[in-house]
Amino acid sequence: MPLHRAIYVSDAVGGAATSLLILAEILGASERNNRRDGLSSVLMRHDGRFLQLIEGRRADVDRLMDRLRVDPRHENLRLLSDVAIPGRRFGDWPMILAELTSEGARLLDGDALDRLSPARAEALLALGVEAATVPA
Numbered sequence: 001m002p003l004h005r006a007i008y009v010s011d012a013v014g015g016a017a018t019s020l021l022i023l024a025e026i027l028g029a030s031e032r033n034n035r036r037d038g039l040s041s042v043l044m045r046h047d048g049r050f051l052q053l054i055e056g057r058r059a060d061v062d063r064l065m066d067r068l069r070v071d072p073r074h075e076n077l078r079l080l081s082d083v084a085i086p087g088r089r090f091g092d093w094p095m096i097l098a099e100l101t102s103e104g105a106r107l108l109d110g111d112a113l114d115r116l117s118p119a120r121a122e123a124l125l126a127l128g129v130e131a132a133t134v135p136a
């Protein structure tokens, strides 16, 4: 089954930029749905924007993108990357929240999330995943 990876940036709307409750609601629904749909995902919220990477079967990624485009908690979705992939890089989690680590901040170097190339976006999310999953 061919696999697909989409990466997008969006602008958070209202409380979605800072509210922990809204973030928790997003994470809860995502965990449940992505597990059901065989999707893996990494989400970062930073400075009023969301950066999300989604991996899975093309039809499942597309269905999620259709739901995301009409979600009022964010707007102005722009795709950074939308490609076929030989295998998953972030395959272990239906949804993981990636924090901006100090290493990530260095990589971002003051840029907004929507200024990232696909490779830099992926590297930034990988750093956040590493920080979130390395045992203490």
Ligand SMILES: Cc1cc2nc3c(=O)[nH]c(=O)nc-3n(C[C@H](O)[C@H](O)[C@H](O)COP(=O)(O)O)c2cc1C
Residues within 6 Å of the ligand: 026, 029, 030, 031, 033, 034, 041, 043, 050, 052, 064, 067, 068, 071, 073, 074, 095
């Ligand atoms: C930034 C952001 C990221 C989201 N990521 C996902 C996701 O990975 N998976 C998902 O199912 N829903 C995600 N959602 C929520 C969807 O837009 C939608 O509300 C949800 O899938 C509807 O699911 P439900 O019918 O089970 O409530 C996200 C929403 C936002 C604002």
